Amino acid sequence: MKPKRPGGANAVGGGCLMAFSLPFIGFGGAAMAASIVPSIPGAGYASWANVIIPAIFGLIFTGVGLVMFIAGLRAMRTARGGVALVAEAPPWDANPLFPKFKQVRGRRGFRLSPGASALAKAIGLSIAALIWNGISWGALFFVVRDREFIGMICVGIFGLIGLLILYAAGHAILGYILVGDSRVEISRDPVSPGESLRVFIFQKGSFPIEKLTLRLLCQEEARYRQGTDTVTAKNLVHEETIVEREGLRADSGAPIMDADVAIPADAMHSFKSSNNGVRWLLELSLVIPGRPDVKDTFEFRVIPEVKSSWRV
Amino acid sequence: MEGLTLSIRLDGGERRYTPGAFVGGGVVVRHFEAWQCKYMDVTLGWRTEGRGDEDCQAAVGVRLAGGGEEMSPQNERKFRLKVPQMPWTYHGVLIKIHWVVGVYARGMRGKEVSEEIPIVIHPNPAGIQLPTASL
Numbered sequence: 391m392k393p394k395r396p397g398g399a400n401a402v403g404g405g406c407l408m409a410f411s412l413p414f415i416g417f418g419g420a421a422m423a424a425s426i427v428p429s430i431p432g433a434g435y436a437s438w439a440n441v442i443i444p445a446i447f448g449l450i451f452t453g454v455g456l457v458m459f460i461a462g463l464r465a466m467r468t469a470r471g472g473v474a475l476v477a478e479a480p481p482w483d484a485n486p487l488f489p490k491f492k493q494v495r496g497r498r499g500f501r502l503s504p505g506a507s508a509l510a511k512a513i514g515l516s517i518a519a520l521i522w523n524g525i526s527w528g529a530l531f532f533v534v535r536d537r538e539f540i541g542m543i544c545v546g547i548f549g550l551i552g553l554l555i556l557y558a559a560g561h562a563i564l565g566y567i568l569v570g571d572s573r574v575e576i577s578r579d580p581v582s583p584g585e586s587l588r589v590f591i592f593q594k595g596s597f598p599i600e601k602l603t604l605r606l607l608c609q610e611e612a613r614y615r616q617g618t619d620t621v622t623a624k625n626l627v628h629e630e631t632i633v634e635r636e637g638l639r640a641d642s643g644a645p646i647m648d649a650d651v652a653i654p655a656d657a658m659h660s661f662k663s664s665n666n667g668v669r670w671l672l673e674l675s676l677v678i679p680g681r682p683d684v685k686d687t688f689e690f691r692v693i694p695e696v697k698s699s700w701r702v
Numbered sequence: 703m704e705g706l707t708l709s710i711r712l713d714g715g716e717r718r719y720t721p722g723a724f725v726g727g728g729v730v731v732r733h734f735e736a737w738q739c740k741y742m743d744v745t746l747g748w749r750t751e752g753r754g755d756e757d758c759q760a761a762v763g764v765r766l767a768g769g770g771e772e773m774s775p776q777n778e779r780k781f782r783l784k785v786p787q788m789p790w791t792y793h794g795v796l797i798k799i800h801w802v803v804g805v806y807a808r809g810m811r812g813k814e815v816s817e818e819i820p821i822v823i824h825p826n827p828a829g830i831q832l833p834t835a836s837l
Contacts (some may be wrong), residue, residue, distance in 0.1 A: 612754030
């Protein structure tokens with residue numbers, strides 16, 4: 391089968407999308423009409439809720455339907471008349487395929503954002519633990535009260551999973567309170583293949599660090615649909631331990647260590663399209679005695695521009 | 703469109719380009735009679751292959767003919783396109799990025815006819831394997 395034209399559109403797909411949008415527009419329009427016209431002539435409106443709720447639903451359905459209709463119409467027009475052509479592609483810094491970061495200046499360089507902050511982890515896991523345990527332990531109460539033994543076993547498994555989530559949430563909260571966020575700064579952003587950058591690591595609080603490991607990773611990410619789910623597959627194409635050091639100490643005022651990181655000369659640049667991507671990451675692991683350990687990734691960008699000569 | 707054949711001829715014939723270079727060549731169009739062209743575009747486009755759902759884009763392109771232009775049964779149209787800076791041709795584990803020079807033409811009636819040639823876009827193009835089969 392010949393693959394579709396890059397950037398091209400499918401006229402049949404566009405037509406299907408337009409047809410699919412019609413029930414949305416019809417249903418939404420009917421709901422809006424129902425909100426305006428009382429169901430029993432002369433009866434008037436029962437309440438404002440009878441007007442507002444159908445009107446909101448009608449608006450949402452009509453809006454979604456119109457967006458689909460316009461997208462379908464555009465696809466059909468594009469398929470008939472060819473794609474919109476660009477004489478010259480934008481430079482890498484204006485190209486939507488190059489990841490966009492908000493550059494934040496730190497103490498020694500550009501501050502990188504963590505994959506998930508300690509606070510976000512603590513809040514996310516706490517909410518998950520609250521919902522999961524609320525439902526599963528609530529259900530467990532009723533099956534125990536009614537002495538349904540099979541129900542007790544089934545719901546009990548969910549209750550045990552809830553305890554594990556609760557443990558993870560507690561660990562994350564302790565991590566936030568006792569350790570907090572690690573901060574990684576780099577001397578230049580973005581960086582070219584073959585270039586080096588200096589990495590500075592800061593850690594809040596004041597405590598001993600048994601072991602620190604910093605790794606340079608290049609990760610491919612591919613997103614695909616599997617039935618009704620969307621799955622993201624990940625694969626490391628470059629793994630390199632930059633530094634592994636023991637007997638350090640966190641000190642809020644100063645970087646706990648710094649190191650040089652060399653980007654391989656034959657490296658692929660950072661890239662992000664709708665379903666596929668190549669990401670460059672610094673992975674920081676801290677083993678802290680008596681406190682939760684830290685393991686987080688910090689993304690930085692490698693540009694599609696070679697400044698040094700190729701060494702491949 | 704029945705009977706319409708397109709073929710791409712690339713200057714140099716190397717099919718390996720560095721970002722910022724120019725891809726030049728010609729499109730040879732053959733048909734058994736004169737015909738009216740709705741559009742004939744030549745593009746540099748990329749598409750992904752691998753585990754993820756396919757992404758593709760025509761990065762640059764130029765319209766060689768169109769708007770009902772009368773075309774003789776055999777002619778050649780020249781083109782010259784600037785190679786984009788990114789993405790580079792990439793042969794990873796989960797993801798591959800392929801580039802093609804493609805010509806896509808349609809008469810006032812009938813379906814689109816196309817022809818594609820795989821190329822490599824990389825700062826070190828000699829180090830990248832050139833795809834042989836049509837992608």
